Amino acid sequence: MNVTILGNNSALPAYGRHPTAQAVEVNGEIILIDCGESTQVQMQKYGIKWRRLNHILISHLHGDHYFGLPGLLNSMSLQGRIQPLHLYAPAPLLPILDMIMQVADSELAYPLHYHQLPEGDAILEDNPAFNITCFPVVHRIACHGFVITQKSSGRKLLLDKCSEYNIPQTFYNQLKQGQDYSAADGTIIANNLVTLDGPPAKRYAYCADTLYSETYLPFIKNVDLLYHESTYLHENADKAILRFHSTTVQAAEMAKLANVGQLLIGHFSSRYKELDAFEAEAGAIFPGVHVTVEGTSYEV
Amino acid sequence: MNVTILGNNSALPAYGRHPTAQAVEVNGEIILIDCGESTQVQMQKYGIKWRRLNHILISHLHGDHYFGLPGLLNSMSLQGRIQPLHLYAPAPLLPILDMIMQVADSELAYPLHYHQLPEGDAILEDNPAFNITCFPVVHRIACHGFVITQKSSGRKLLLDKCSEYNIPQTFYNQLKQGQDYSAADGTIIANNLVTLDGPPAKRYAYCADTLYSETYLPFIKNVDLLYHESTYLHENADKAILRFHSTTVQAAEMAKLANVGQLLIGHFSSRYKELDAFEAEAGAIFPGVHVTVEGTSYEV
Numbered sequence: 001m002n003v004t005i006l007g008n009n010s011a012l013p014a015y016g017r018h019p020t021a022q023a024v025e026v027n028g029e030i031i032l033i034d035c036g037e038s039t040q041v042q043m044q045k046y047g048i049k050w051r052r053l054n055h056i057l058i059s060h061l062h063g064d065h066y067f068g069l070p071g072l073l074n075s076m077s078l079q080g081r082i083q084p085l086h087l088y089a090p091a092p093l094l095p096i097l098d099m100i101m102q103v104a105d106s107e108l109a110y111p112l113h114y115h116q117l118p119e120g121d122a123i124l125e126d127n128p129a130f131n132i133t134c135f136p137v138v139h140r141i142a143c144h145g146f147v148i149t150q151k152s153s154g155r156k157l158l159l160d161k162c163s164e165y166n167i168p169q170t171f172y173n174q175l176k177q178g179q180d181y182s183a184a185d186g187t188i189i190a191n192n193l194v195t196l197d198g199p200p201a202k203r204y205a206y207c208a209d210t211l212y213s214e215t216y217l218p219f220i221k222n223v224d225l226l227y228h229e230s231t232y233l234h235e236n237a238d239k240a241i242l243r244f245h246s247t248t249v250q251a252a253e254m255a256k257l258a259n260v261g262q263l264l265i266g267h268f269s270s271r272y273k274e275l276d277a278f279e280a281e282a283g284a285i286f287p288g289v290h291v292t293v294e295g296t297s298y299e300v
Numbered sequence: 301m302n303v304t305i306l307g308n309n310s311a312l313p314a315y316g317r318h319p320t321a322q323a324v325e326v327n328g329e330i331i332l333i334d335c336g337e338s339t340q341v342q343m344q345k346y347g348i349k350w351r352r353l354n355h356i357l358i359s360h361l362h363g364d365h366y367f368g369l370p371g372l373l374n375s376m377s378l379q380g381r382i383q384p385l386h387l388y389a390p391a392p393l394l395p396i397l398d399m400i401m402q403v404a405d406s407e408l409a410y411p412l413h414y415h416q417l418p419e420g421d422a423i424l425e426d427n428p429a430f431n432i433t434c435f436p437v438v439h440r441i442a443c444h445g446f447v448i449t450q451k452s453s454g455r456k457l458l459l460d461k462c463s464e465y466n467i468p469q470t471f472y473n474q475l476k477q478g479q480d481y482s483a484a485d486g487t488i489i490a491n492n493l494v495t496l497d498g499p500p501a502k503r504y505a506y507c508a509d510t511l512y513s514e515t516y517l518p519f520i521k522n523v524d525l526l527y528h529e530s531t532y533l534h535e536n537a538d539k540a541i542l543r544f545h546s547t548t549v550q551a552a553e554m555a556k557l558a559n560v561g562q563l564l565i566g567h568f569s570s571r572y573k574e575l576d577a578f579e580a581e582a583g584a585i586f587p588g589v590h591v592t593v594e595g596t597s598y599e600v
Contacts, residue, residue: 012375013341019371037371038338041313061403067371071319071337074363075312092403096396103361103392105441141405 001026001150001202001300003225005266005292006042010231010245011064013038014270017294019064022227023048024204025297026150027129032056033146033206039068040075046295050076051083055125055132058089059208060143066093070100077109084111088124088134090142091116117144121219135219137210140244145216147223150202150300154178155195165189202300205260209267211241212250220258225300227292228254230265233277248278252285266292301326301450301502301600303525305566306342308592310531310545311364313338314570317594319364322527323348324504325597326450327429331355333446333506339368340375346595350376351383355425355432358389359508360443366393370400377409384411388424388434390442391416417444421519435519437510440544445516447523450502450600454478455495465489502600505560509567511541512550520558525600527592528554530565533577548578552585566592 003024009017019036023043030053032039043050050072058066066089076085094114101107115124119142121135130151134144154176162172167181167189175181176198181189205220207228220226231245240247246254248265255263263286265278272278275291282289290298303324309317319336323343330353332339343350350372358366366389376385394414401407415424419442421435430451434444454476462472467481467489475481476498481489505520507528520526531545540547546554548565555563563586565578572578575591582589590598 012378013344018341037368038341041318041338044313062406063370063374063400063404067367068337070363071367078312090403092399096399096403099392099396099399100363103390103396103441104363106362141403 001148001204002297003204003227003264003300004046004048004297005264005294006039006046006048007034007036008266008268008292008294010267010269011062012270015273017268017270018042019067020267021068022206023053024148025052026148028052029054029129031130031132031148034059034065034208035067035069035072036064037067040072042294043072050079050081053085054083055086056088057124057132057134057146058087058093059137059145059206060139060141061090061093062141062209065209069093070097073097073108073112074106077106081110084113086113086115086125088115088117088132090144117142133219135216137208137216138213138244139209139211143208143210145205145207145210145219147203147205147219152198152201155191155198158194158196161194165194167194204300207254209244210246211244212246212254214257217254217258220254220260222259224261225264225298226255226258226260226262227264227266229267230278230282231267231269233272234281236269248281249285252282252289255286255289260288262288262290262298264290264292264298301448301504302597303504303527303564303600304346304348304597305564305592305594306339306346306348307334307336308566308568308594310567310569311362312570315573317568317570318342319367320567321368322506323353324448325352326448328352329354329429331357331430331432331448333357334359334365334508335367335369335372336364337367337371340372342594343372350379350381353385354383355386356388357424357432357434357446357506358387358393359437359445359506360439360441361390361393362441362509365509369393370397373397373408373412374406377406381410384413386413386415386425388415388417388432390444417442433519435516437508437516438513438544439509439511443508443510445505445507445510445519447503447505447519452498452501455491455498458494458496461494465494467494504600507554509544510546511544512546512554514557517554517558520554520560522559524561525564525598526555526558526560526562527564527566529567530578530582531567531569533572534581536569548581549585552582552589555586555589560588562588562590562598564590564592564598 006021007018021039228251306321307318321339528551
């Protein structure tokens with residue numbers, strides 16, 4: 001599981017930085033979080049294939065988080081996509097997309113399943129490979145964060161032991177899921193004789209655009225990797241409050257409070273050409289911080 | 301007067317080429333024609349300043365011609381624009397823009413004057429520096445081409461003659477506009493004694509997305525520079541008809557028939573990585589052809 005940053009800037013593209021978009025790869029699938037203008041170009045540039053993309057999450061309806069969506073949806077259609085796509089977004093996006101298709105006298109060539117984000121938190125998707133939940137953050141308009149949990153690949157097999165007990169390979173998947181084995185002679189081989197605990201599930205939390213607030217702390221506690229916006233350096237904490245955004249110090253404090261493994265920061269204001277001070281300020285509070293770089297993939 | 305190409309590809313961005321956008325510079329002002337996704341990034345890249353941009357023309361409502369517009373409008377607002385902007389576009393764009401602003405709970409910081417394109421041809425703008433007209437072309441949905449005419453800077457003064465007849469410099473502007481001069485003693489100095497014809501007005505015609513059709517020929521006759529789309533090489537003339545587009549050969553035939561000075565072609569299908577064949581095919585019919593390159597400015 002990893003996160004590739006496609007856009008790490010706030011609303012104004014600047015210094016080669018683009019508005020928000022992230023591609024989360026989990027068990028071979030891509031989940032796109034937000035889709036600022038030029039996301040399809042960034043996906044091409046960084047080798048993110050739409051054929052592996054089946055879920056798009058839109059945090060809120062400020063343009064820098066979705067103006068790239070209509071173009072991406074159209075382009076996949078033109079490129080022959082037929083596989084269904086699941087879109088999770090605030091309710092008012094649907095009529096906008098409908099009007100855009102209608103005035104173009106066009107239809108997508110694939111089924112687009114629209115899932116409206118609820119007011120509060122919810123499970124959006126739950127399948128054998130991963131689940132996606134959403135939770136409210138605090139912004140000028142309704143805005144959600146997301147947690148993506150990679151499901152464990154199951155218990156770890158002790159292959160020597162499996163051979164020793166003559167367990168056929170066709171039963172290995174059941175072993176991984178914790179089942180005991182019944183031999184032909186009736187002997188029961190307890191699962192814990194031939195397996196160990198598998199690796200723990202990995203979790204990535206994305207905090208979208210938000211004012212620093214402990215209201216969303218319970219949803220991001222102990223995740224392996226947290227993305228928290230850091231639009232401003234801390235000297236502009238007043239601007240952050242005014243515009244419902246966060247600073248370096250606030251992002252780092254939140255990471256510490258939530259006891260996360262690592263921290264990504266982004267959504268940088270276009271007032272900053274250089275980002276060195278972001279690393280210094282956040283790192284002083286939470287050493288496991290990464291000032292995101294477009295095109296870079298971060299392991300969860 | 302010149303035209304800078306910001307996007308020369310058709311709907312799918314490919315090989316570093318972007319969807320349609322062109323910046324026409326005329327007497328110091330910028331007129332933006334179409335605004336595909338990433339136009340604001342392309343403007344930054346090629347030094348097109350929004351402070352000189354007061355008119356945006358949208359030919360039709362296929363996304364590759366306007367998906368960059370909401371982002372550009374927002375960005376100018378965030379950057380402190382207060383000067384009014386004139387937008388000429390098909391009627392159904394306005395409710396889309398309204399909804400986008402409404403769901404973001406935002407307003408532009410500057411007046412946006414929306415001018416709905418008519419069904420047929422019309423004068424859209426007429427000021428001392430230039431005028432803009434529109435005319436219908438033939439596409440799957442309503443689509444317009446545009447002609448931008450740079451007004452002549454007036455008659456050319458013969459400075460030696462002006463001195464000889466003792467005409468004060470304060471009257472030079474009237475001379476340029478063709479007026480005779482009345483001296484204090486009642487003598488009339490005929491304008492043509494002290495001036496020559498000025499340079500002719502320059503005209504640029506943009507043919508948007510269109511099927512080859514002589515219906516729009518009258519509107520583009522004798523222009524100095526014609527942009528005509530050429531989505532396909534001529535071997536794909538059947539595809540061009542099916543999708544209401546044109547080929548190299550058709551663009552060049554139209555340029556010849558219309559007796560234009562020079563021809564720009566663009567809106568290339570993403571099926572073509574290399575564009576050499578476009579130059580060869582169109583150039584065989586109309587030698588004054590330029591296969592457009594993004595970032596390049598073409599003199600009208």
